[in-house]
Amino acid sequence: MTNLILIIVTTALVNNVVLSQFLGICSFLGVSKQIKTSASLGAAVTFVIGIASAVAYLLYNFVLVPFDLTYLQTIVFILVIAALVQLVEMFLKKTSPALYQALGIFLPLITTNCAVLGVALTNVQNQYSFIESVISGVGTGLGYTLSIVLLASIRTRIDESTIPVPFRGMPIVLLSAALMAIAFMGFSGLAI
């Protein structure tokens, strides 16, 4: 149990997927204009990473390892993620229109979000068990949600202040991210 809590803390805070691993930067910078959209994207990412970690674990350990095909992991994982996102999208559309309304538009974007593939590969590297893989996926998603919502809140404040002209737009956002990353470096004290 402590082990699982440790994994959540590590993936969500210490090795924050965006601010220390640089995965999913595109959407982090791109879709962080409003808090509400950011939160929905975060939820969608958490959902997809959780499922993708589970499926990737099963495929890796029950298909790739027995057939000695582990070198195919990159190809298999990316295809599985792409197919999975399509499936989740269709499934949500049929069963839960409300959830689809909230998450739907973000789902196609997530296929190319490197965080999903990154987590699947890290799980294999760390030789996590099934439960550990899913927990680490969800933890990563939570870390992503936390940082994108924080950035969105900072950006709504930035919109109301005067910024030197060359820094308007992307540079000030990158600088805010830099300051957030410094704050998150503090969490490395938690690493055991």
Add this chain to the structure above:
Amino acid sequence: MKSYLQLIYNGVIKENPALILMLGMCPTLAVTTSATNGFGMGVSTMAVLVFSNLLISLLRKIIPDAVRLPAFIVVVASLVTIVEMITQAYMPALYESLGLYIPLIVVNCIILGRAEAFASKNGPVASIFDGIGMGLGFTIALVIIGFLREFIGSGAAFGIQILPESYPGIGIFTNAPGAFMVMAFVVAVMNKLNIKTRANEVVEDCDGCCAHCHKCPSKEKEV
């Protein structure tokens, strides 16, 4: 011949993928802790890009339109696996320092973006030159950012100490925050010099990844 040089100029200067189009931000920020790492990542990406452009251009009449994206992804993923194996076998030090980011070349938007925007519409030779141009542009951008971070962070360049030993080094620049900071200043300087970047346009409702995005820059232009 002139149009091929044009393609390379286009990739390196006019539409530099990392600095002007703001594509492939993950590796741009993640592996540029030193100029050498930036160079290694740039060259690996360029290798994948050149061969994926070539293969996709050769296959462009065979791949049905409806399934082109999955087909492109398979081609790119196979090439990335090959590059990964080669680096692991012949350049273990580089493999060690790039780590996870080598397999993640698969999801680098530059590669799928060029496949979609250029290679699927142009002949193999032009596609190779487009790959070389874009790959060179990406490599140069990564080396510049890696150099700045390494130089400010430890007073060295390409692993060779340049500033006197008494320079303490600003360690944070070789850590995660330094990547965001250097990138922020690079874009700010480009804004100041009135070099038009896509930094402020690409991003709305877009993952930065052109496979799914209709507003993305690489969809608009066909050479």
